[in-house]
Amino acid sequence: MALLYALSVAGQSLLTYQSAINVTNKNISNAFSEGYSREEPVIADLPAKSGSYIQSIRRLTSKITFGRLIEVNQEAEGLNNYKDIVTQTEDVFNELSGSGFGEALNEFFASLNDISVNPEDTSARYEAISKAKSVAGRIKQSYSFLSDIKDKTTLGVKDSVDNINRLTDKLAKINDNLKFFYNSNPDRYNEYLDERDRTLKELSSLVDTKVAFHDDGTVDVSTAKGFALVLQTQSKALSFETDGNNNPVIRWSGTDITKEFKDGKLGGYIKGINLINDTITKLNNFTTEFATAINNQQQAGFDLNGNPGTALFVDENGGPIVDASNITVGFEDPELIAASSDATFPDSNNENIKAMIALEDTKIAGLGDKTFSEYYTSEIVTPIGTEANRTENMIATTTEIRDSLEQQLNEISAVNTDEEFINLTKFQRAYQASAKVVSVTDELIQTVLNMVQ
């Protein structure tokens, strides 16, 4: 073998290990980069005793684990965002911290009792008006809080849709680049694969999707029900609008697909809005039944002046239906409380106020044959508490699975610096050895040249 050829082999080897050191350097640099998949130089010997070369730079990952992680991440993010809304809703009715209107309701009925003992007592009547205002105020406040949570969540849905559109557009561009760098530039190709996986993970935190992987690394993404979001290098944007009740409507090519989303932040938000809508419906139902029952009784009696009673709870806008959005107290004058069932004795008869008090324990047909307080506790507060509890448990399980999958993926993909330092030392030694070969060959050539002198 010619000495110059030996020099050429050693030079090739130096370049190979320099590249290997570069790969190790890249790995060490990205030891704490989220979503980075470590790379491994595959060094092979060149045929015909011509030294070594980097056959490929292998990107270490697991498509199966990653695919599973995407699915679990969708579920976990959906649950987490749903839990945020459930918790906010629960706070609206957390009697234990002083919110909600259960205690105010009890106090309202208790205040009527004082009138029953002394119907002519104006101070007892003032107290009852004050408690009625408290119940109405708290109901309206609960409604206002719920509406506010819903409005903010609807805005969250809009932001999520914008983000989904941004990410699907980005994925389409990544697909384009993957096609371009496939087989031509493994280094850049791997970088785009990392970016693809990071984007897919981010997308999975927003929406439940199905991902189809192709051999060239490109992906097609669709909603769980098959509405395509990314097809090769084309992306399809979702549109957002709201209906008359400020409910979000998400359209794909004009088709309303709002109900399709179950997981991811978007699915969590939509489930949360459904819960709020359900709670508002029950709150309105409660309010209407409560106001109607009290008003009917009030109108069956006579006030302190002997006049027929007027509605205690009214729509602040003057409408015929009293609900949680508009409930207010119809009069300030305590003498207008119709405690008497006999116009002749408006200041001593207490039969009507006793009938009103009895409503506290009356099962109301419109509330599923439940009393007011029981309906409030078992139909409004309990379902929210149960949902919060259930979601919390599911989050614990799903998060544990997600952490485990991430751990598994990290075992394969993430960087261990000790390992990289060992590789670095290994490549350094190989580089030093090749350099030594260059040095020795150089000496040999020098010796040969000296022989010529």
Added chain:
Amino acid sequence: MRIADISLFNIFTKYDNTRQKELERYNLEAASGKKILKPSDDIVNFARGQRYRKMNRQLETYLRNSTLVLNKLDTAESTMGTIVNSAQAVRVKTVQVMNTGVITEDQAQALKDYFIKMKDYIVNQANISIGETHLFGGVKSQTAPFTSDGIYQGETTETTASVSKGVELNTTFNGAEYMGVNYTNGKILIVDVIDEIVNAIDTGNIENLGDLTINVDIDNSGTSTPMKLLDAFDTGLSKIMTHHSKIGSQIATLNDLKSQNESLKLKFTNLVSEIEDADFSEVISNLQKSQTAYQALLGAISGTKDLSLLNFIK
């Protein structure tokens, strides 16, 4: 199994978060004294607590009503006791007069004054009020139920208030019944008899007092029966005494219910406390356990974070 550097830090972050959450929870429990901080902490016990709280609120109302009703019953009972005592004194005097026979004019005037004063006293007592509420006028409680002649002008309908579930006691009374009104003329029967005695004194007919009669309808039957004055007086007094006992019985019932309601309230308060209040020894123990676990975690992080081959590569 490879352990990536980032995994170690992920584990530290995860468990640091877990321990801090635990510490926050136990600190909250210790600070608030509650183990249920929101409905979802224990939904079943939350609902139970709400129901007990409502029952407690009702019991508080009953107890407040009981105090007010008891005040009215006590006043009514004491008033009727006074009327009974006065009536018994009048009866003794009446019997004396009947047994005396002929009396002088001065004695007659003194007797007449005595009977009129006793009558006024009885009528005034029957018109007793608490504030502006007359107890013996039934639902018509804002005006005096009896005229100065003892004629009933109140209502027969009474007012009641709840003092326990399903138990209502009087806050006003039907004076016609409680004061033993003679439905023949609407006047309190014992007052009616006193009027007859005064009339006999005025007409000088006192020696025939034992033979005088009065038409009596004490049961509102619509039929009057002639009765001798003393018999009529006894009938009226007997009716007052019967109703006096009835009020006494209501007071006894009320006191019984009151102590029962107080006991129930205490029981429900304890139940709510058992359901919602934190067990401090348990909370503090848990808090200390969490603190120890947190310290162990920080120790583990501190001991592991600097371990690297880098320290040995020259």
